[in-house]
Amino acid sequence: xxxxxxxxxxxxxxxxxxxxxxxxxxxxxxxxxxxxxxxxxxxxxxxxxxxxxxxxxxxxxxxxxxxxxxxxxxxxxxxxxxxxxxxxxxxxxxxxxxxxxxxxxxxxxxxxxxxxxxxxxxxxxxxxxxxxxxxxxxxxxxxxxxxxxxxxxxxxxxxxxxxxxxxxxxxxxxxxxxxxxxxxxxxxxxxxxxx
Amino acid sequence: xxxxxxxxxxxxxxxxxxxxxxxxxxxxxxxxxxxxxxxxxxxxxxxxxxxxxxxxxxxxxxxxxxxxxxxxxxxxxxxxxxxxxxxxxxxxxxxxxxxxxxxxxxxxxxxxxxxxxxxxxxxxxxxxxxxxxxxxxxxxxxxxxxxxxxxxxxxxxxxxxxxxxxxxxxxxxxxxxxxxxxxxxxxxxxxxxxx
DNA sequence: GTCTATACGAAGATAGAC
DNA sequence: GTCTATCTTCGTATAGAC
Numbered sequence: 001x002x003x004x005x006x007x008x009x010x011x012x013x014x015x016x017x018x019x020x021x022x023x024x025x026x027x028x029x030x031x032x033x034x035x036x037x038x039x040x041x042x043x044x045x046x047x048x049x050x051x052x053x054x055x056x057x058x059x060x061x062x063x064x065x066x067x068x069x070x071x072x073x074x075x076x077x078x079x080x081x082x083x084x085x086x087x088x089x090x091x092x093x094x095x096x097x098x099x100x101x102x103x104x105x106x107x108x109x110x111x112x113x114x115x116x117x118x119x120x121x122x123x124x125x126x127x128x129x130x131x132x133x134x135x136x137x138x139x140x141x142x143x144x145x146x147x148x149x150x151x152x153x154x155x156x157x158x159x160x161x162x163x164x165x166x167x168x169x170x171x172x173x174x175x176x177x178x179x180x181x182x183x184x185x186x187x188x189x190x191x192x193x194x195x
Numbered sequence: 196x197x198x199x200x201x202x203x204x205x206x207x208x209x210x211x212x213x214x215x216x217x218x219x220x221x222x223x224x225x226x227x228x229x230x231x232x233x234x235x236x237x238x239x240x241x242x243x244x245x246x247x248x249x250x251x252x253x254x255x256x257x258x259x260x261x262x263x264x265x266x267x268x269x270x271x272x273x274x275x276x277x278x279x280x281x282x283x284x285x286x287x288x289x290x291x292x293x294x295x296x297x298x299x300x301x302x303x304x305x306x307x308x309x310x311x312x313x314x315x316x317x318x319x320x321x322x323x324x325x326x327x328x329x330x331x332x333x334x335x336x337x338x339x340x341x342x343x344x345x346x347x348x349x350x351x352x353x354x355x356x357x358x359x360x361x362x363x364x365x366x367x368x369x370x371x372x373x374x375x376x377x378x379x380x381x382x383x384x385x386x387x388x389x390x
Numbered sequence: 391g392t393c394t395a396t397a398c399g400a401a402g403a404t405a406g407a408c
Numbered sequence: 409g410t411c412t413a414t415c416t417t418c419g420t421a422t423a424g425a426c
Binding site: 023024106108109110111112113117120124128142144147149150153156157158160163172177 | 215220304308334337351352355365368371374
């Protein structure tokens with residue numbers, strides 16, 4: 001495998017693992033095993049675990065903004081909903097790439113870390129700039145959009161969809177929070193969506 | 196110091212530390228040093244680091260619900276705002292106990308962990324039940340309240356208030372998200388609010 | 391491009407003393 | 409109630425070979 005392909009592969013599996021257990025909870029050996037290579041080779045490729053995490057974070061943020069920009073620039077077509085709703089669906093669709101939401105959330109709770117925290121703040125502000133400057137959201141729209149996005153992410157964080165069917169109140173909460181997106185979420189992150 | 200007092204003291208400092216660096220990122224030795232005791236004594240007292248974290252989490256959730264219930268049961272007095280706003284202020288006031296919001300968020304992103312994740316889910320659903328059954332929120336009100344709360348927590352997670360003054364766009368984002376609460380937040384979590 | 395071997399330092403937990 | 413000493417395991421990173 002070429003170095004470039006290997007890099008991508010490692011970043012892919014690392015996104016899933018970091019999403020599951022965060023920076024401190026994930027070992028380079030777990031990444032290596034998931035990628036089918038040796039632990040030292042992972043380190044060799046990225047220098048340090050921290051650099052690996054930063055690349056994973058950058059990629060996740062890049063994918064997010066790329067997804068948003070694509071929606072923003074694509075013709076509405078048969079989708080006559082307001083841009084807020086369309087971008088919201090794009091956010092949900094990121095579930096297609098395992099670990100993105102949860103890796104971002106892990107980064108967002110690491111503000112205290114001098115390196116990762118700085119990157120996380122930059123990333124969040126980048127998203128804000130996109131909403132304000134490119135999507136032309138009003139402050140009120142930004143507030144609603146980000147709020148809903150964060151609730152969505154946190155509910156993924158506690159694995160509410162994965163625990164579907166175990167507690168009626170938990171299921172009801174999903175219904176309340178995800179509303180029309182409930183079906184899609186259960187399909188993409190529901191029980192048995194093993195990693 | 197009595198065992199009970201020592202317990203409380205350890206739980207206090209552990210809340211701050213777990214809030215800063217999460218379960219995996221915090222060592223029992225850091226907790227011990229912050230409490231001015233030896234590392235083995237911390238373990239001795241709580242059995243394992245995981246049990247310590249679970250107690251910290253329970254306490255944080257307990258404090259949250261206790262705060263909410265107090266507001267719910269207290270007479271409105273001169274505060275004529277709707278209950279959503281009053282509970283929201285209560286949530287902000289939890290900043291008075293260092294680490295509560297961020298420890299909760301760390302727990303909420305650990306859904307994957309069999310033990311901590313289960314406790315986190317239970318905790319979140321407990322909050323939902325409170326809003327639905329005790330505060331009598333409508334589903335729409337629940338959705339808005341939880342959304343705003345999670346955005347609030349995430350912005351604390353990235354330490355946006357602590358980084359105030361470093362990036363105009365970041366400051367603007369704070370304004371957009373915190374609105375009238377901006378002042379209080381900066382006072383309680385702004386730059387120089389060292390731990 | 392990828393491995394094996396390994397050094398080195400944490401970090402959680404235990405034993406046992408005072 | 410609290411400590412010191414220590415065991416043991418784990419995890420990152422390096423060295424160097426193929």
